[in-house]
Amino acid sequence: MKTMHKEHTLTKNQQIIFDLIDKSPEPMKAYSILFNVQKKGIKAPLQVYRALDKLVEIGKIHKIESRNAFIACHNSSCRVAKATAFSICEICEKVTEISSAGLSKYLANFKDKDGMKYIKYNLEFFGLCKKCKVK
Amino acid sequence: MKTMHKEHTLTKNQQIIFDLIDKSPEPMKAYSILFNVQKKGIKAPLQVYRALDKLVEIGKIHKIESRNAFIACHNSSCRVAKATAFSICEICEKVTEISSAGLSKYLANFKDKDGMKYIKYNLEFFGLCKKCKVK
DNA sequence: ATTTAAATTGTTATAATATAACACTATGTA
């Protein structure tokens, strides 16, 4: 039996771009990605954005909306990119994906004043990371 | 005694742009704002972005990051733009600011795995609004 | 009232982010 998630065969461009993001210690922006993959034959913004769109769709990467940047998902529980949470350092811009059963349970069960629930959300926490706090 | 928040005297440009956003039934994008205030003498993107920056800073409006759009704050409890939550309809793009004591308390008290708390956050829920759900 | 600092404005130019349109190629499958 196959595992339940992320069993997609990436295409050439998708794999090149995923590998780059996955190796990066920080979120990468689209044109920085483009610059870095030009030697591999990916020459145009659209090639990057198309791969990014697909990678986001299948949950291999996430977009940090407030930064227009992309990071690889290392949170096996967040399956298909529907429910994401991050902490973002406002000084060094370090981004960490938050994997908290309590948080995801709370948000998945949250009902607005109309009694409406949401299976999809994105949460970005801002503050100072450990390193930047001590400085 | 003065009330505790949002007691800023807006400048001319800030007031013009706030009024426009405040009257709009939906989030407005910067260049749409620009188009709409040109008859009032605001001619350049920077004039719009500067006013938007200030209005966000003082909490009169919020930016919907996933949409690059701005809405007026109608949530008296969210004081200075540090802690925001929205629901966004993925069909009609209707955006509603969520004002939930329980939610804001939960998020303000949330600790990540390093025990870190965050006073600033932005949460965007995605789903279908009432109208779009019945269609 | 005069000086000073801070904030705001006006302007031109440019940077950064993202998509439209179209022709073509690869892949899976009936």
Place this chain on the structure above:
DNA sequence: TACATAGTGTTATATTATAACAATTTAAAT
């Protein structure tokens, strides 16, 4: 095979946002 679906390559363009600089307004501080 024939067909549908997804991915590619390419050029051009649209959208979102900031840099740099000079001038003006505003609000203290002396």
